[in-house]
Amino acid sequence: MTDTPEPAIRRAAEADLPAIVAMLADDPLGATRESPEDLTPYLAAFKRLAEDPNQHLVVAVRAERVVGTLQLTIVPGLSRKGSTRSIIEGVRVHADERGSGLGTRFVEWAIEKSRAESCEIVQLTSDATRTDAHRFYERLGFAASHVGFKLQL
Template identity: 80%
Template sequence: MSDLEIRPAALADIPAIVAMLADDPLGAQRESPDDLTPYTAAFRRLAADPHQHLVVALRAERVVGTLQLTIVPGLSRRGATRSVIEGVRVHADERGSGLGTQLIEWAVAQSRREHCQLVQLTSDATRTDAHRFYERLGFEASHVGFKMVL
């Protein structure tokens, strides 16, 4: 896996990222790869925020994975800073290759560099394979999550 590069996402990476976000049953319902306008606007907001790390994994100069890491300062836990991992996606051709593990390891290492005391993530209740993956990497299912669509 030494041919893998993880770097900050660039505007030119947005089509590949959105394609990966849409490449599963849940993503197919909520993503719109045919209209990149909202994703471009979101990318600009993310790029301007130093607490946001949107990264891509490249193999042979091709985007094969992505994730977003958000650094969240807080008061709870004695003023602990935490990180939140979101939008983890691996291209269909790369699933099972260890790339997902490398992306999560990068996120945990970056969280340590940012002096985070906690790394957290959520995963849709239907993604049981993902739950096993995260547990294998040392994450614990510790909370019940709630959402409200606005």
């Protein structure tokens, strides 16, 4: 944690990818599935995200250093009377910033952006092993409501 001014939240740029991927890899789960030494697949994914108006990949920057990241996806739908929902994914805060309130600020940003996009529901998933994250999301008003399933392709 630091005494410098609040970090600015802005759209991610391609130059932010090394810092983003490093944060994605900086935990026990990420360490097994991310490859910070080869940014090639991340560059291709970044280009797809940048071209899609329903994707909002953002970073938090403090003192010209990327200290957090989050992806917000807007999903138009037919269910729930044609409501639009948003999905929060890939929330990461640099180890030096944990406990600073940045995670809360990120999620609050995502909720406000979702409102601005006329979303009626904000949802997210969290790995079953991330019990600290579950408490964090519940503290912000999220409720565990579904059982999730994945099929690895």
